[in-house]
Amino acid sequence: MSKADTIDRHYRELVETADRELTENRPDGTIEIQVGSATCEHAAGSQTVYDEFKKHIEASDRKDIRLHRTGCTGRCSREPIVSLLIEGERPVKYQKVDSRAVHRIFTSHILRGEPAAEFLLGDPTAETAPVELLFCGGQRCGRKLDFDPEKSFRQALRQAGKSDRDVYILNANCFGLCGRERRGGGAHVLIRPQGLLYKIKSAEDVQRIVRESLVEGKTIKELESDEPVFGRRFFELYGELAFFNRQTRIALRNAGVVDPESLHEYVAYAGFEALAMALRKDNPKWVIEQLTQAKLRGRGGGGFPTAQKWRFGREAEAETKYIVCNADEGDPGAFMDRSMLESDPFSILEGMIIGGFTIGANRGFIYVRAEYPLAIKRLHKAIESCRRHGLLGRSILGSGFDFDIEIRLGAGAFVCGEETALIHSIEGERGQPRIRPPYPTDRGLWGQPTVINNVETFANIPVIVAYGGQWFGRIGSDNSGGTKVFALAGKVEHTGLVEVPMGVALRHIVEEIGGGVPGGKKVKAVQTGGPAGGCIPAKWLDTKVDFDSLTAKGSIMGSGGMIVLDEDSCMVDVAKFFMTFSQDESCGKCTPCREGATRIVEILERITKGRGEAADLDKLERLSRLMKRASLCGLGRAAANPVLSTLREFRSEYKAHVRDKTCPAHACKALIKYEIDPDKCVGCTLCARKCPVSCIDGERRKPHKIDQNRCIKCGRCFEVCRFDAVNRG
Amino acid sequence: MSKQQSTDNWPEVRQQAVEQLPGAIVEFIEQCQAEEHPESQLIAVLHQVQNHFGHLGEAQLDAVAQLMRIPHAKVAGVASFYHFFRLNPPGQTTIHICLGTACFVKGAERVAEKFREELGIDFGETTKDGKFSLEASRCLGTCGLAPVIMVDDQVQGPATPDQVPGIIEKLLAKDKRAKNSGS
Ligand SMILES: Cc1cc2nc3c(=O)[nH]c(=O)nc-3n(C[C@H](O)[C@H](O)[C@H](O)COP(=O)(O)O)c2cc1C
Numbered sequence: 001m002s003k004a005d006t007i008d009r010h011y012r013e014l015v016e017t018a019d020r021e022l023t024e025n026r027p028d029g030t031i032e033i034q035v036g037s038a039t040c041e042h043a044a045g046s047q048t049v050y051d052e053f054k055k056h057i058e059a060s061d062r063k064d065i066r067l068h069r070t071g072c073t074g075r076c077s078r079e080p081i082v083s084l085l086i087e088g089e090r091p092v093k094y095q096k097v098d099s100r101a102v103h104r105i106f107t108s109h110i111l112r113g114e115p116a117a118e119f120l121l122g123d124p125t126a127e128t129a130p131v132e133l134l135f136c137g138g139q140r141c142g143r144k145l146d147f148d149p150e151k152s153f154r155q156a157l158r159q160a161g162k163s164d165r166d167v168y169i170l171n172a173n174c175f176g177l178c179g180r181e182r183r184g185g186g187a188h189v190l191i192r193p194q195g196l197l198y199k200i201k202s203a204e205d206v207q208r209i210v211r212e213s214l215v216e217g218k219t220i221k222e223l224e225s226d227e228p229v230f231g232r233r234f235f236e237l238y239g240e241l242a243f244f245n246r247q248t249r250i251a252l253r254n255a256g257v258v259d260p261e262s263l264h265e266y267v268a269y270a271g272f273e274a275l276a277m278a279l280r281k282d283n284p285k286w287v288i289e290q291l292t293q294a295k296l297r298g299r300g301g302g303g304f305p306t307a308q309k310w311r312f313g314r315e316a317e318a319e320t321k322y323i324v325c326n327a328d329e330g331d332p333g334a335f336m337d338r339s340m341l342e343s344d345p346f347s348i349l350e351g352m353i354i355g356g357f358t359i360g361a362n363r364g365f366i367y368v369r370a371e372y373p374l375a376i377k378r379l380h381k382a383i384e385s386c387r388r389h390g391l392l393g394r395s396i397l398g399s400g401f402d403f404d405i406e407i408r409l410g411a412g413a414f415v416c417g418e419e420t421a422l423i424h425s426i427e428g429e430r431g432q433p434r435i436r437p438p439y440p441t442d443r444g445l446w447g448q449p450t451v452i453n454n455v456e457t458f459a460n461i462p463v464i465v466a467y468g469g470q471w472f473g474r475i476g477s478d479n480s481g482g483t484k485v486f487a488l489a490g491k492v493e494h495t496g497l498v499e500v501p502m503g504v505a506l507r508h509i510v511e512e513i514g515g516g517v518p519g520g521k522k523v524k525a526v527q528t529g530g531p532a533g534g535c536i537p538a539k540w541l542d543t544k545v546d547f548d549s550l551t552a553k554g555s556i557m558g559s560g561g562m563i564v565l566d567e568d569s570c571m572v573d574v575a576k577f578f579m580t581f582s583q584d585e586s587c588g589k590c591t592p593c594r595e596g597a598t599r600i601v602e603i604l605e606r607i608t609k610g611r612g613e614a615a616d617l618d619k620l621e622r623l624s625r626l627m628k629r630a631s632l633c634g635l636g637r638a639a640a641n642p643v644l645s646t647l648r649e650f651r652s653e654y655k656a657h658v659r660d661k662t663c664p665a666h667a668c669k670a671l672i673k674y675e676i677d678p679d680k681c682v683g684c685t686l687c688a689r690k691c692p693v694s695c696i697d698g699e700r701r702k703p704h705k706i707d708q709n710r711c712i713k714c715g716r717c718f719e720v721c722r723f724d725a726v727n728r729g
Numbered sequence: 730m731s732k733q734q735s736t737d738n739w740p741e742v743r744q745q746a747v748e749q750l751p752g753a754i755v756e757f758i759e760q761c762q763a764e765e766h767p768e769s770q771l772i773a774v775l776h777q778v779q780n781h782f783g784h785l786g787e788a789q790l791d792a793v794a795q796l797m798r799i800p801h802a803k804v805a806g807v808a809s810f811y812h813f814f815r816l817n818p819p820g821q822t823t824i825h826i827c828l829g830t831a832c833f834v835k836g837a838e839r840v841a842e843k844f845r846e847e848l849g850i851d852f853g854e855t856t857k858d859g860k861f862s863l864e865a866s867r868c869l870g871t872c873g874l875a876p877v878i879m880v881d882d883q884v885q886g887p888a889t890p891d892q893v894p895g896i897i898e899k900l901l902a903k904d905k906r907a908k909n910s911g912s
Pocket residue numbers: 297298299300301302303304326327328329330331414415416417418419420452453454455457559633634635
């Protein structure tokens with residue numbers, strides 16, 4: 001038997017075992033209750049929810065109800081999220097589920113077939129249409145149709161006597177599955193709950209789908225899309241929600257879909273297909289060629305072309321080489337990597353095995369933050385399962401290629417995300433960076449050539465290998481293929497994980513997916529790139545989000561933290577926040593970083609306390625430039641970016657602090673004062689009762705007064721007064 | 730034969746070190762010694778020690794140094810370099826306050842101030858009665874719930890300054906109940 005045949009046989013066996021396991025577990029007609037399980041979901045109470053459902057199922061003695069654990073979808077502010085999958089019906093999602101909700105969902109929806117309206121996630125009126133059409137937006141595949149598919153559908157539906165209440169039409173952004181080949185173009189439409197994916201090219205196709213598929217209930221084989229299936233399940237499950245259908249899920253394709261502890265489920269969604277393919281081709285150059293065509297750039301922040309890094313790794317001459325996954329995720333406002341590790345650990349392992357094979361390494365390490373216990377636990381389990389199924393260890397899938405992965409823990413030092421510091425840390429040393437070159441691809445772990453990539457970079461690898469670099473490269477912008485995952489947080493309605501093609505406008509993320517700032521307030525700026533990044537002012541919300549455009553606007557893409565700031569955020573305070581962070585995290589090895597950061601924090605502290613001087617702004621600029629130029633590693637070199645970017649874009653705010661001793665955002669305590677307007681105060685005593693230090697005096701029905709000496713400026717009086725009598729200035 | 734084993738008092742030194750650590754950790758260390766780059770497991774060992782004792786005591790650091798054949802100064806250096814390791818015993822309950830970006834933007838500083846005020850301690854300190862420790866954390870990975878606090882291993886959010894006295898009271902009451910039922 002040839003080697004390729006052996007690999008094929010092993011892979012087929014794997015798929016068959018997975019299928020068998022899964023169908024045994026999930027007989028036809030099963031009702032599936034899907035509960036999210038990740039650190040964030042747990043914090044919101046999802047474990048209790050899981051246990052409650054379990055009790056209900058046991059008590060009901062129904063054998064056709066199955067609980068399914070998945071990772072998290074990234075819809076943070078609505079967790080815990082529960083999906084109910086009933087055959088022949090569209091999936092129904094519930095939000096913020098607690099024990100009471102579990103009881104309602106179980107007794108009402110599961111037992112009586114009536115959805116528990118008060119807990120539905122999404123538009124409750126939309127949930128009533130029995131069929132749903134989901135269009136791909138097709139903005140990027142360059143789809144050219146000489147008709148408007150949505151209009152044609154509406155028309156055809158009317159002719160067939162169907163109304164909005166029978167069929168619900170939605171527009172999604174891009175399923176992310178638009179074709180290996182592009183011949184003829186065409187738009188995709190996903191019909192739920194049937195899960196049919198049709199490709200339409202003409203108005204006649206639309207007529208046929210309505211007539212044959214929707215009215216007569218048949219499947220039209222010729223129109224069915226032969227596109228890769230991946231990502232599709234995500235849309236089958238979550239497609240109706242704007243938060244999700246405005247995204248393109250590639251790195252997060254399985255998050256919220258598979259059980260992260262089940263190798264079989266991963267395999268069922270095309271898991272390890274790419275590995276089998278790469279091993280069968282037995283040609284590392286081919287893998288590197290795919291990465292080149294994919295225009296994949298590292299997701300850890302630097303944006304270095306992955307193909308080039310792997311080529312260096314491949315070409316380095318050494319007996320022993322290593323591959324390392326950087327899961328240190330140090331940006332203090334980001335959690336993309338955690339979510340991927342917790343929700344789909346196998347995809348990262350698969351990416352690493354392919355990487356090991358490509359560069360010729362037999363050992364891999366995952367360097368993960370100790371602060372992520374659940375991610376660590378799931379990685380351990382995933383590694384064990386892979387070993388049991390011949391996917392790690394000796395002769396993977398019978399290919400003769402040996403590879404194994406070990407987990408190494410970080411211990412809470414941001415600088416250890418820097419690759420040379422990370423190497424020292426794995427070696428058991430203090431995590432201090434060293435000068436590059438030599439680069440790790442020449443001299444890395446224990447002096448051997450080492451390729452280091454970020455979690456998200458690895459998560460993309462299997463998809464690129466399976467569907468081809470060209471396909472991946474078409475998604476995204478000219479210089480950067482694929483998508484990027486962002487951790488959207490701060491002053492935004494919908495917080496959570498967002499994956500979009502490289503090159504979409506910042507506005508798309510903040511407003512369309514994130515829903516803008518709550519409470520009718522306005523976006524002031526968006527902070528990207530974490531402590532090494534900068535603030536993009538609201539006037540530039542149309543900036544494209546990719547490595548080059550963000551750099552051009554004085555910020556960086558970074559690893560994916562994205563914090564929305566509104567009118568109440570003080571930009572000086574934000575700069576101080578990041579600078580304090582970098583000061584704390586500076587390893588102290590070189591003077592410009594150690595001393596520069598300390599001095600900058602001192603000046604910022606002074607400014608926010610109202611003791612700044614006119615010369616301070618120049619001093620800040622000078623020190624920042626010095627740090628940028630003279631620091632040894634990326635931490636020091638980038639640490640002043642938040643200061644420089646806010647100084648440039650929000651200089652007037654700095655000036656207000658220094659010259660007028662005011663904080664325009666009313667955030668710096670030392671610069672605000674609360675006063676009661678005697679003309680407006682009706683003497684209701686509310687503020688006096690709420691003041692935590694009891695410094696408000698006054699008789700009932702008489703104007704009250706604040707004792708400024710005792711006031712701690714907590715703002716309670718300002719918040720509670722119903723007569724607008726408390727002034728903040 | 731390695732250098733260390735040839736010194737006369739090694740069995741004694743080893744015995745003393747072994748007495749400081751739980752058997753599982755000693756076993757782990759000795760297993761690592763047989764593998765390539767055993768010193769690279771230092772951080773892993775320190776994690777295990779902290780897991781067991783709650784902090785890294787002087788005696789344990791010394792024992793680790795002896796058993797792993799790493800200079801004491803280096804072990805101490807590594808232990809103090811990484812924020813995750815604590816050299817002093819924590820209080821009965823550790824309250825972590827997330828001061829990550831998302832939590833900062835949503836007012837974590839105000840929550841932090843309230844905790845400092847109520848407990849009378851700063852970050853990294855423990856109350857005199859040994860009941861509470863206060864720690865600043867960096868993004869607990871649940872920014873969607875910002876501002877977030879973590880009481881022992883339980884993440885909660887969004888937290889407001891108003892909730893702080895209640896949280897502390899509840900913990901004290903729980904402690905009292907535990908004591909009463911214990912005696
Ligand atoms: C101070 C500092 C912190 C970093 N932290 C991380 C991190 O947490 N995760 C990460 O993947 N890369 C981090 N990096 C970037 C890494 O050094 C390295 O470039 C990256 O892991 C390479 O992977 P990629 O090519 O896949 O992006 C950091 C860099 C610096 C200078």
